[in-house]
Amino acid sequence: xxxxxxxxxxxxxxxxxxxxxxxxxxxxxxxxxxxxxxxxxxxxxxxxxxxxxxxxxxxxxxxxxxxxxxxxxxxxxxxxxxxxxxxxxxxxxxxxxxxxxxxxxxxxxxxxxxxxxxxxxxxxxxxxxxxxxxxxxxxxxxxxxxxxxxxxxxxxxxxxxxxxxxxxxxxxxxxxxxxxxxxxxxxxxxxxxxxxxxxxxxxxxxxxxxxxxxxxxxxxxxxxxxxxxxxxxxxxxxxxxxxxxxxxxxxxxxxxxxxxxxxxxxxxxxxxxxxxxxxxxxxxxxxxxxxxxxxxxxx
Numbered sequence: 001x002x003x004x005x006x007x008x009x010x011x012x013x014x015x016x017x018x019x020x021x022x023x024x025x026x027x028x029x030x031x032x033x034x035x036x037x038x039x040x041x042x043x044x045x046x047x048x049x050x051x052x053x054x055x056x057x058x059x060x061x062x063x064x065x066x067x068x069x070x071x072x073x074x075x076x077x078x079x080x081x082x083x084x085x086x087x088x089x090x091x092x093x094x095x096x097x098x099x100x101x102x103x104x105x106x107x108x109x110x111x112x113x114x115x116x117x118x119x120x121x122x123x124x125x126x127x128x129x130x131x132x133x134x135x136x137x138x139x140x141x142x143x144x145x146x147x148x149x150x151x152x153x154x155x156x157x158x159x160x161x162x163x164x165x166x167x168x169x170x171x172x173x174x175x176x177x178x179x180x181x182x183x184x185x186x187x188x189x190x191x192x193x194x195x196x197x198x199x200x201x202x203x204x205x206x207x208x209x210x211x212x213x214x215x216x217x218x219x220x221x222x223x224x225x226x227x228x229x230x231x232x233x234x235x236x237x238x239x240x241x242x243x244x245x246x247x248x249x250x251x252x253x254x255x256x257x258x259x260x261x262x263x264x265x266x267x268x269x270x271x272x273x274x275x276x277x278x279x280x281x282x283x284x285x286x287x288x289x290x291x292x293x294x295x296x297x298x299x
Contacts, residue, residue: 001284003205004028005291021199022158023057029203031220032056035212036064038273040099044069044150046278052153054292055285058199059154059161060216063169066137073146074112075105110174116143117178121185132192133166162196164189165215196223207232211273213239213247221259229261235268236276
């Protein structure tokens with residue numbers, strides 16, 4: 001945080017035109033990655049706080065991490081128990097278990113989303129708009145027009161949201177259904193790959209905050225490979241090496257690849273992120289809340 005807030009020395013802007021992100025450069029570009037369940041849980045509000053107050057620079061999440069935020073703006077999620085029987089929930093039209101999301105919530109989401117997909121296809125066909133997952137998420141954040149939403153604030157503050165597996169969830173289901181009604185929508189993941197990699201390449205220093213694992217962890221780490229590694233890294237998850245997945249790999253594994261710098265001092269917190277992350281934010285970012293300069297917002 002101190003590195004991010006430190007004033008920058010003036011340098012030539014010869015590379016400014018190569019960076020597709022309009023955000024102002026700071027001393028440290030912070031990548032925040034989180035799995036979808038953290039948006040389903042109460043950590044959504046902590047993530048929104050960071051985005052609303054311009055404390056992070058790049059978000060990476062999965063399809064569920066996008067759609068659950070938007071669905072919460074349309075209908076409530078209820079608290080359940082891990083012990084609830086899946087068969088009985090299915091018969092009642094309710095999903096998950098420890099959280100309860102009625103099927104009707106997804107019906108509301110479909111009713112809200114379909115006209116937006118219609119408009120996106122029209123703009124693609126008539127105006128030549130080249131959609132990417134990040135552009136689609138920004139559009140959804142603008143359309144939801146609700147300050148409770150993470151993605152409302154992300155598009156306001158020009159914080160790119162990368163989701164290379166955006167079709168792997170309810171959003172994908174809706175896109176699938178819509179493709180039979182009005183075929184032709186194209187989402188370019190290559191443009192988004194260039195976007196996230198260039199954020200690492202052009203950064204003065206970078207920091208990775210990874211909540212959970214899997215795709216979101218590796219997508220951020222691999223972007224930082226393009227600059228010989230992140231300068232700072234914090235992992236929060238409960239995965240172990242013997243899980244046989246990227247989620248369980250310790251920071252040293254990323255150092256071996258050049259995804260974290262050899263002189264960095266990365267930390268892995270073995271804990272439930274839904275418990276730990278709000279406490280970490282309260283003792284770090286929130287203590288410096290007044291020091292973060294607002295980004296020029298977009299309507």
